[in-house]
Amino acid sequence: MSITLRPELEEMRASLRQFCTLQLEPLARKIDETDELPPEVIPLLADAGYLGMRLPVANGGMNVGLSTYCLVLEELSRVHRIFNLIVAASSGIAPSAIAHLGTKEQQRRYLDGVSTGVKRGAFALTEPDAGSDSASMRTRAERKDGKWVLNGRKHYISGGHTADFIVVLAVTDPEKRSRGGITAFVVEKNTPGFEVTRVEGTMGSGVIKVAELTFTDCALDDSTVLGEVGSGFKVAMSHLNEGRLCVSSSCIGTSDRLIEMSVEHAKNRKTFGKPLAARQAIQWMLADSATELACARALTYGTVQDLEDGKDVGVLPNMAKLHCSEMVGRIADRAVQVHGGMGIVKGFPIERFYRDVRHYRVGDGTSEMQRMVIARSLVGRGE
Ligand SMILES: Cc1cc2nc3c(=O)[nH]c(=O)nc-3n(C[C@H](O)[C@H](O)[C@H](O)COP(=O)(O)OP(=O)(O)OC[C@H]3O[C@@H](n4cnc5c(N)ncnc54)[C@H](O)[C@@H]3O)c2cc1C
Incomplete structure (x- = not known):
């Protein structure tokens, strides 16, 4: 099984990474200082083409494939969860349900303006x-x-x-x-x-x-x-698999950044005359995090690919959401440990990532609900 993406997606990752580093990193620092969303964020994401990107072209979107969209969420999550949330909401269940189930008038009334950031x-x-x-x-x-x-x-x-x-x-x-x-x-x-x-x-x-x-x-x-009338639950269920995979790719992005920062710190920080990276205790934390992340990528992007190919993915999206959301908590915890005091103080993003990622085990269906669905696929309702 390959865990690198298609070449065109890897190329896209490089330009996305550059956009995130140059344009979004400074804004993330501003957000952490003020707890406010700078007014330039939404126009910037709209101009870059990330708002409403999963919506049909007729509704102002770009109808991008799920793998492209997940890659965007992954890269945004390396910087700050708020960017990810804004982009995910613009292609999420509310606009996409209107795009796929709404009348022409509902589509015109609510979706015109989503991809330009005028409507949310x-x-x-x-x-x-x-x-x-x-x-x-x-x-x-x-x-x-x-x-x-x-x-x-x-x-x-x-x-x-x-x-x-x-x-x-x-x-x-x-x-x-x-x-x-x-x-x-x-x-x-x-x-x-x-x-x-x-x-x-x-x-x-x-x-x-x-x-x-x-x-x-x-x-x-x-x-x-x-x-x-009466089809509301179908509306809610229509987006579940995609939602779970979006959360999974977001967890992957943050995990990747946390490992990158931990490796960098471990190489540069010396204690008792040697870099932290020379210590087995630190190496094992990094190795465990990298291994868990590789599994997460394979499961998530493999499932995304199967969905794009029209295959029945069963409970794989539940497994991806469960694994990735639990994994990112462990990886954030190890990142704090590798950074010592730097992982605890405010002003450096590790402590914010640590708090932010806790949400993933609760939102979009808790870990227990994912386990319940996965277990039912194995044993039925157990009655
Ligand atoms: C930041 C944030 C954003 C959110 N955004 C939205 C949103 O935009 N729209 C929206 O509609 N909702 C949203 N939610 C709500 C979210 O989906 C719910 O919080 C989540 O589904 C859990 O529901 P609950 O909080 O009522 O917990 P409960 O359902 O009361 O569960 C409490 C705990 O008990 C466990 N539990 C429950 N039943 C069982 C069982 N049968 N067996 C074993 N364990 C069980 C749960 O897993 C959980 O650990 C958001 C929540 C948060 C925190």
């Missing part, structure tokens, strides 16, 4: 009483006077406070729930009855925030229904 979307599934068990959601959409009236609360929604449009899942038939009783709606930011009720910081970079969204008698036209 978010996806709202999680609720205080429905996270991993998302089918137990309480947000309700009821039919009243020819409208859909939404009542409920979503939380932990990435970019929910800055989004222009949000794909919101709500129960339309409590009897059926995940079997045809949940519907996706596209809610615009200024819709009466919709409010961003809280914005919360997260572990890791202070610029990364999640929002609580509250719907109080929020009346929506039929034109806001995305896909068929």
